[in-house]
Amino acid sequence: MxxxxxxxxxxxxxxxxWDERQTFRADDSSDKPxxxxxxxxxxxxxxxxxxxxxxxxxxxxxxxxxxxxxxxxLHPMGWDAFGMPAENAAMEQGVHPGGWTRQxxxxxxxxxxxxxxxxxxxxxxxxxxxxxxxxxxxxxxDLYAAGLVYRKxxxxxxxxxxxxxLANEQVIDGRGWRSGALVEKRKLSQWFLKITDFAEExxxxxxxxxxxxxxxxxxxxxxxxxxxxxxxxxxLAGTQDGIEVYxxxxxxxxxxxxxxxxxxxxxxxxxxxxxxxxxxFIAICKRGGTTAAELETAEKLGFNTGLSVEHPLDPDWHLPxxxxxxxxxxxxxxxxxxxxxxxxxxxxxARKYGLPAHRVVADGDNEALEYDSDEAYTGxxxxxxxxxxxxxxxxxxxxxxxxxxxQDGWGEAETQYRLRDWGVSRQRYWGTPIPFIHCETCGVVPxxxxxxxxxxxxxxxxxxxxxxxxxxPTWKHVDCPSCGGKxxxxxxxxDTFVNSSWYFLRFASQPEDAPFDxxxxxxxxxxxxxxxxxxxxxxxxxxxxxxxxxxxxxxxxKVKEPFASLFTQGMVTHETYxxxxxxxxxxxxxSEVEGLSFSSATPERQNSPSTSSGQTVEGGExxxxxxxxxxxxxxxxxxxxxxxxxxxxxxxxxxxEVEVGRVIKMSKSKKNVVDPDAIVEKYGADAIRWFMLSxxxxxxDLPWSEAGIEGxxxxxxxxxxxxxxxxxxxxxxxxxxxxxRDSAVAATADDIEALGFNKxxxxxxxxxxxxxxxAPSASRSAAIRTLLLLVAPMMxxxxxxxxxxxxxxxxxxxxxxxxxxxxxxxxxxxxxxxVMGKLRDTITVAKGLPKDQMEALALASDKVxxxxxxxxxxxxxxxxxxxxxxxx
RNA sequence: GCGGACGUGGCGGAAUGGUAGACGCCGGGGACUUAAAAUCCCCUGAGCUUUGCUCGUGCGGGUUCAAGUCCCGCCGUCCGCACCA
Numbered sequence: 001m002x003x004x005x006x007x008x009x010x011x012x013x014x015x016x017x018w019d020e021r022q023t024f025r026a027d028d029s030s031d032k033p034x035x036x037x038x039x040x041x042x043x044x045x046x047x048x049x050x051x052x053x054x055x056x057x058x059x060x061x062x063x064x065x066x067x068x069x070x071x072x073x074l075h076p077m078g079w080d081a082f083g084m085p086a087e088n089a090a091m092e093q094g095v096h097p098g099g100w101t102r103q104x105x106x107x108x109x110x111x112x113x114x115x116x117x118x119x120x121x122x123x124x125x126x127x128x129x130x131x132x133x134x135x136x137x138x139x140x141x142d143l144y145a146a147g148l149v150y151r152k153x154x155x156x157x158x159x160x161x162x163x164x165x166l167a168n169e170q171v172i173d174g175r176g177w178r179s180g181a182l183v184e185k186r187k188l189s190q191w192f193l194k195i196t197d198f199a200e201e202x203x204x205x206x207x208x209x210x211x212x213x214x215x216x217x218x219x220x221x222x223x224x225x226x227x228x229x230x231x232x233x234x235x236l237a238g239t240q241d242g243i244e245v246y247x248x249x250x251x252x253x254x255x256x257x258x259x260x261x262x263x264x265x266x267x268x269x270x271x272x273x274x275x276x277x278x279x280x281f282i283a284i285c286k287r288g289g290t291t292a293a294e295l296e297t298a299e300k301l302g303f304n305t306g307l308s309v310e311h312p313l314d315p316d317w318h319l320p321x322x323x324x325x326x327x328x329x330x331x332x333x334x335x336x337x338x339x340x341x342x343x344x345x346x347x348x349x350a351r352k353y354g355l356p357a358h359r360v361v362a363d364g365d366n367e368a369l370e371y372d373s374d375e376a377y378t379g380x381x382x383x384x385x386x387x388x389x390x391x392x393x394x395x396x397x398x399x400x401x402x403x404x405x406x407q408d409g410w411g412e413a414e415t416q417y418r419l420r421d422w423g424v425s426r427q428r429y430w431g432t433p434i435p436f437i438h439c440e441t442c443g444v445v446p447x448x449x450x451x452x453x454x455x456x457x458x459x460x461x462x463x464x465x466x467x468x469x470x471x472x473p474t475w476k477h478v479d480c481p482s483c484g485g486k487x488x489x490x491x492x493x494x495d496t497f498v499n500s501s502w503y504f505l506r507f508a509s510q511p512e513d514a515p516f517d518x519x520x521x522x523x524x525x526x527x528x529x530x531x532x533x534x535x536x537x538x539x540x541x542x543x544x545x546x547x548x549x550x551x552x553x554x555x556x557x558k559v560k561e562p563f564a565s566l567f568t569q570g571m572v573t574h575e576t577y578x579x580x581x582x583x584x585x586x587x588x589x590x591s592e593v594e595g596l597s598f599s600s601a602t603p604e605r606q607n608s609p610s611t612s613s614g615q616t617v618e619g620g621e622x623x624x625x626x627x628x629x630x631x632x633x634x635x636x637x638x639x640x641x642x643x644x645x646x647x648x649x650x651x652x653x654x655x656x657e658v659e660v661g662r663v664i665k666m667s668k669s670k671k672n673v674v675d676p677d678a679i680v681e682k683y684g685a686d687a688i689r690w691f692m693l694s695x696x697x698x699x700x701d702l703p704w705s706e707a708g709i710e711g712x713x714x715x716x717x718x719x720x721x722x723x724x725x726x727x728x729x730x731x732x733x734x735x736x737x738x739x740x741r742d743s744a745v746a747a748t749a750d751d752i753e754a755l756g757f758n759k760x761x762x763x764x765x766x767x768x769x770x771x772x773x774x775a776p777s778a779s780r781s782a783a784i785r786t787l788l789l790l791v792a793p794m795m796x797x798x799x800x801x802x803x804x805x806x807x808x809x810x811x812x813x814x815x816x817x818x819x820x821x822x823x824x825x826x827x828x829x830x831x832x833x834x835v836m837g838k839l840r841d842t843i844t845v846a847k848g849l850p851k852d853q854m855e856a857l858a859l860a861s862d863k864v865x866x867x868x869x870x871x872x873x874x875x876x877x878x879x880x881x882x883x884x885x886x887x888x
Numbered sequence: 889g890c891g892g893a894c895g896u897g898g899c900g901g902a903a904u905g906g907u908a909g910a911c912g913c914c915g916g917g918g919a920c921u922u923a924a925a926a927u928c929c930c931c932u933g934a935g936c937u938u939u940g941c942u943c944g945u946g947c948g949g950g951u952u953c954a955a956g957u958c959c960c961g962c963c964g965u966c967c968g969c970a971c972c973a
Contacts, residue, residue, distance in 0.1 A: 004926095215892055215968080222891070222969055229973080247973055260973095300971080326971040336973045344889080345971055418972060537968080695900045695912060703900065711913060714926090721927090762902070762911035769911090832907040837954045839907050863940095877953050883906050887953050 005720035005798055007684025014800045015116055023812050024063075024118040028523060030072035036524045037063040038504055038563075040532030040540070041078045044104035044126075045085060048111045050572045050666060051533070053676045054702060057692040058569060058757060059531045060117045064793035065752045067118070068816040074524050076507040077112065077119045079105050081128035082431045082496045084162060090430075090462040097430040098458065101128055111677055116685045116796050118812065123507050127499035128430070132506065134453025135515035136498065137435040139551070141446050146554045148194045151444060156423060158186040163466055164427050165190065190425040191434055191492065195546045199224055199417040202545055211529075211565025213699075216537045223538050225418025230402050231333065232411025234259055234309035237318050243267065243309060246332030246416060250405070251397035252339040254386035255360035257350060259309055260302065260324035262334040268323045271305055278303055278323065285325040300349040301325040312410045313387070324349065332416055341371035342378055360386045361394060422543065424495040427467045429460055431493030439480035439487035448481050454489070467491055500540055501547035504530075504562055521557045529755075530563040537568065567755055570701040572692075574672040576661035577637040577649055636671040639706070663703045674704055686795035687713040693757040693794055715765075716798055719791065722771060723802035726784045734779035740770045741783040742819035748790050749816065757794075764790055786817045832883040833858045835867040851878040858884040 018024060039059040042052055056077075063075035079101075086097035093100075105126060112119070125132050143149045157166040159176035166176055171183050195202075203224045206217045229248035236242060243259060261268055263285035272278040281303040302322035311317035319337070326345050327336055340350035340357035350357050357371040360383055367384040371377075383389050389397045405411030425434070433454040435447040447454055457475040460468035469475060469491040480487035502515070504527055509520020532540075541563070548562040637658055642649045649660050666673045679688045690712040696702040744767040751760035767787055774780045785806060792799035792811045803811035831854060833841040841863040845854065855876050858864055864886065871888035878884050 218892060219968060225969095225972065227972075245973080249973075324971095326973095328972065331972045333973095338973090343973070345973080348971095416972080534967085697901075700894095700900095705900090705913075707913060708900085715912090717926090758901070759911085765911050830907080834906080834954070837906095837952095842907065866940095875953060877906090879906060883954090885906080885953055 005684075005717060005801060007686060007716075007797060008681075010801045011114065011116060011680075011685045011797045014797050015113060017800070017810070018116075018118070018812060019121075021810070022122070023810065024067075024073075024075065024120050025122055026074040026076075026120045026524075027072055028520070032070060032072040034074070034524060035063075035066045035071040035529075036074045036504075036508065036527045037066065038076070038507070038527045038530050040530070040536065041080050041500070041503060042108065043080045043083060043085070044101055044108055046104045046107065048108050048676055050674055050676050050704065052112075053115060053688060054572055054692045054698075055531060055533070055569055056112065056115070056117055057689045058567070058698055058755065059529075060119075060689075061693065061752060061757060061793040062529055062531075062755070064118050064796065064812065065749075065816070067812070068789070068793065068814060069749075070815065073118075074123075074508065075117075075119055076123040077117070077121065078123075078125040078503060078507065079108075079127065080496065080500050080503075081105065081126040082133075082493075082499055084164075084428065084430070086430045087428065087462065094462075096458070096460075098128065098456075101126075101430075114677070114680050114685060115689065118796070123510065125503065125506055125510070127432075127496075127503065130453040130455050131512075132503075133432040133499070134455075135506070136432050136494070136502070137447070137452050137454060138449055139502065139515050139556075140432075140494070140498075141435055141449060141452075142554055142556070143193065143550055144446060146550075148197065148550055148554075150192050150194065151189060152192060153187060153189050154192075154423070155185045156188050156190055156425075157183045158188075159183055165423060165425055188425070190423050191490075191494075193422040193424055193546070193550075195422045195543075196417060196419055198546055198549050199226070199419045201549055202419075202542065205545065205549070205561055209561060209563075209566070212563075213566065213568055216534070216541065216566060216568065219537045220542055223419065223542065225416075227416050227418075229414060229416065230398075230405060230411050231414040232312060232405050234312060234319070234337065235315075235410075236321075237308045237310050243321065243335050244333040245335045245337050246414060247337060249339065249342060249398075250401045250411075251383065251386075251389070251392075251394050252342045252360050253311075253313065253337070253401055254383075254389065255339040255341050255358045256311065256319060256337045257340055257356045257358065258319050258338045258346075258353075259321045260327050260336050260338055260349070261321065262327040262329035263323055263325060264329045265323070265327075265334045268305075271307075271323075278305070281323060285323075300345060300352060302349060302353055304353070312405070312408075320355075322349075322353070330420070331418065340376070342376055344376040344378075347371075347374065347376045358385060360384060422495075422546075424498055425492040426495055427470075427491075428493050429456070429462075429468045431496060432499065433469070434490045434492050434494055436490040437478055437480060437487045438490065439483060439485060441485055442480055442482040442487075445480060445482045445487070451481070469493070497539060497543050498547075501543045502551070504544070505548075505551075505557070516557075518557060521559065525557070525559045526562055526564045529565045529567065531567045531569060533571075534568040541566070567699070569698050570696065571665045572704055573663045573701045574639065574666050574674065574704045575663045576670050576672045577639070577642045577651075577658045578634050578661055579637065579651065579656060579658045580634050636669075638671040639674060644706070663701075665701075666704070679709060683709055683713040684716065684797070686798045687716050690715065690761070690795060694761045695758055697758050698755055715768075716795065719768065719787075719795070719798060720802065722768060723784060723788055723806070725776075725780075726802075726806045727776060727781050728806070730776050730778050730781045732777035732779070734774055734777045737770060737774045737777070737779045737783050740767060741779075741786050742821075744790065745786060745817050745819050746821075752793070761794070764794075789814060789817045829881045831858075831881065833861055833864055834883060834885040835864055836887060837885060838867075840864050840867045847881055849881075851880065854878050854880070854884050858886060 037059055039055050042048065059075065063073050066073045081101050086101045089095055089100045090097045127133060140149060157171050159166050159179055159181055161179035161181035162176060165188065166183060175181060176183055203221060203226055206220055209217060227248050229246060230250035231244060231246050233242035233244050243261065245259065263282045268282060272282055285301070302324040305321045305323060307321040308318040309321055311319060327334065338346035338349060340347040340355065341359045342361055347357060351374065358369050359367065359371045361377060361381040362384045363377045363381060369385050380394055383392045383397050389400060392400060402413045433456060435452060435454045437445045437447060439445055457472055460472060462468060476489040476491055478487055478489055479485065505516045505521055505525070508524035509516040511517050544562050549560055551557050552560050637651060641652055642658060643652050649658050650656065651658050664670065664672065676688065687709060691709050694712065744763050748760045748763045751763065764787070767783065771780060771783050771787060788799055788802055788811065792814070796812060799811045807814065827847055828844055829847050830842050830844050832839055833843060841861045843857055843861065845857060855878055868886065868888050873886050873888055875887040876884065
């Protein structure tokens with residue numbers, strides 16, 4: 001063996017061997033037990049990010065480990081290749097989105113291959129290719145035929161910067177999730193998927209997902225937002241018309257003191273026709289922002305319509321009707337009854353407009369009718385001041401009033417979901433064309449399956465904003481498949497989340513003439529372990545669950561849940577480096593310069609996360625260009641521009657000391673990024689893989705450091721030297737080392753299966769340390785060989801290189817080391833001796849020593865006798881093989 | 889406001905109610921070397937009157953022979969959701 005392990009030649013050599021032998025190709029006809037290990041496929045943005053490396057390394061270790069355990073493993077990779085960055089590149093650089101995307105895929109694939117991931121590249125797919133999206137179109141038509149796709153005119157979230165429609169989930173605090181632009185409402189004819197049909201199923205299914213993080217299940221549960229209550233009608237006094245309200249607190253109906261309707265409620269609109277003041281009020285409501293900060297401070301505003309309604313339990317009891325800014329049109333019925341005593345918003349509103357607040361649920365002993373606190377009571381209790389319901393519990397009253405409403409015909413129980421149908425239309429070029437044709441005579445006509453795929457035209461122009469498909473001279477002009485007359489193609493494309501809602505099925509089975517075949521799905525699904533970022537907790541993961549259930553409902557597949565286990569890994573973080581200079585006045589162009597940020601505030605303001613990617617101006621304050629204002633300009637420096645010495649950091653170019661900031665998520669705007677390729681080049685694939693697994697638990701953030709990666713590279717070399725000491729001819733037994741080896745095998749396996757990679761890494765260090773200290777023996781050689789196998793899933797190149805000289809075949813095809821559990825049993829144990837619960841001594845005794853002997857040995861200890869100070873022992877607790885505690 | 893997670897050395901973090909700080913990083917000392925790098929060895933929670941003792945897992949209580957771990961009440965940090973009736 002050579003003195004040093006040289007990744008620069010070994011990595012590529014083994015990668016070629018695996019590739020030539022198709023080592024990681026999943027065999028559909030294998031009779032081994034199967035395991036589908038999947039990491040969320042990347043968007044081909046250009047270069048892989050260190051977060052990808054962490055994600056894929058985890059999946060890779062698991063996949064390689066499963067192979068060693070005798071599983072037939074499916075571990076594929078593909079590209080989530082549609083999306084707006086490609087169009088942005090087209091607009092900015094004059095390139096074609098397809099060319100840009102495919103080039104990025106080629107680059108990123110090469111990067112992934114340099115990391116030595118055990119992937120089945122024969123199943124590689126890119127969602128932007130007709131071979132993929134054509135099948136997606138077919139599935140969309142199937143869902144349409146099943147009534148799960150519909151089109152409707154609706155107000156949509158319009159992003160004026162990206163010039164597209166956004167799903168509710170893509171609107172964050174009233175802004176587009178990508179552009180950060182304020183979202184406007186627009187009316188457009190849109191395609192929708194009926195995810196609400198599955199609201200209950202998707203909710204109930206969560207309880208079967210034992211392998212999912214509680215956090216993600218809770219987030220989805222909240223997103224689906226099930227609530228149960230009463231829908232009922234309040235009659236407009238003196239008419240037969242009524243206002244429908246929805247409430248989850250029908251038990252508080254005796255405490256009602258007003259009705260409030262949303263500003264965009266139809267009744268409000270009709271009343272406004274003849275009331276300019278109301279028109280103005282409605283306009284004010286619509287102007288109101290929706291960000292968290294605005295909502296917190298927003299005053300409850302109302303407009304008294306002068307109308308009144310009859311209380312359903314007493315026609316003579318009239319309640320005023322307000323238009324109110326806090327009532328939402330798109331939840332429930334867009335109208336509520338206000339019970340100020342038991343709802344904070346209603347209470348705020350009542351206090352402002354001088355409306356009564358009547359207690360109907362007792363708060364402890366307090367049964368007074370007049371509610372005088374400024375904090376609504378929402379807890380449990382007995383009903384008071386509530387006529388025939390007085391004395392009931394909240395739950396009893398709810399049931400009673402719902403029953404009564406049903407009998408008397410003014411209301412009924414209703415379950416509401418916050419979940420809305422999924423709008424999938426996007427006015428964009430770079431996506432899956434929606435396979436429909438608009439015919440003046442026949443209406444909306446599906447494209448016949450025989451005519452699929454509907455292929456995107458290549459010759460498109462990006463010089464003007466908007467959808468190039470609309471402007472294309474010929475593409476949309478087709479004959480109607482139904483009547484043969486002149487017709488036009490749908491020019492909207494599908495939301496890219498549709499692409500990622502079924503790709504895991506295509507990995508399992510990819511016939512040419514169908515999206516997948518059922519046998520292939522049955523063979524591999526569900527995914528045994530899915531790994532990705534927490535940012536997909538709602539969107540992608542809910543949509544994928546929905547598609548799987550929808551395809552199951554229409555008989556295409558037999559699985560209901562796509563991902564048996566989900567793991568959300570933490571981010572890779574890095575400290576930030578900043579230097580500050582003061583300037584006046586402010587040249588406005590600087591706000592465009594990457595890596596610069598303004599603030600008139602204190603330096604730590606710099607660390608507040610930006611609200612959108614690419615935004616570089618922070619602080620949020622408007623700066624007046626008056627002469628006495630000094631602007632603090634904070635410039636971020638990248639790690640490569642900084643030299644660290646004795647805990648301090650200096651700019652290499654100037655030698656100036658720079659400020660070391662918080663450890664935060666790597667982002668371009670903070671310049672605290674490292675390039676995986678440069679790391680691989682300098683230290684080798686195994687070192688960066690090892691770093692990704694070391695120290696931090698995988699669900700937590702991992703702080704990147706130069707010292708850390710150097711330590712990993714050193715350990716690679718240390719293992720290499722250790723493996724070089726393997727001596728097949730060595731003789732002699734080392735029982736202690738044998739046990740150490742076997743316990744390391746067992747513990748490492750447990751850790752990997754629990755995805756506790758940081759712990760597995762610690763076991764391996766431990767075993768390596770023990771081998772280092774041990775004298776040569778047959779046991780030591782066996783331990784070295786075992787260590788090699790334990791390390792193989794994590795550092796596959798080093799492992800192959802060493803295995804070549806001591807093993808047979810490829811280590812990637814070797815079995816996980818076995819051991820005799822009987823040998824794990826120690827024959828001696830160290831027992832803790834406590835006096836009054838404090839450790840005073842430890843003794844080494846034969847395993848299984850009887851209690852009385854343990855007690856005797858404990859009492860014989862000098863240290864114990866000193867600690868007892870002559871006091872009599874009152875009680876003795878003996879835990880066999882663990883400890884003795886003497887209570888004096 | 890609601891929901892969730894977390895809080896342990898200088899740092900990342902270990903620890904089925906049973907020897908707190910495994911393992912790694914940083915740091916210190918030494919060996920080797922003309923020297924450096926690499927490598928190897930030792931030390932490395934704090935304090936003290938140092939064969940050893942005391943304190944120590946955010947804070948305050950409690951349960952227990954025994955608490956980082958369980959219970960109650962606080963404080964703090966992070967994440968998600970949010971005028972959802």
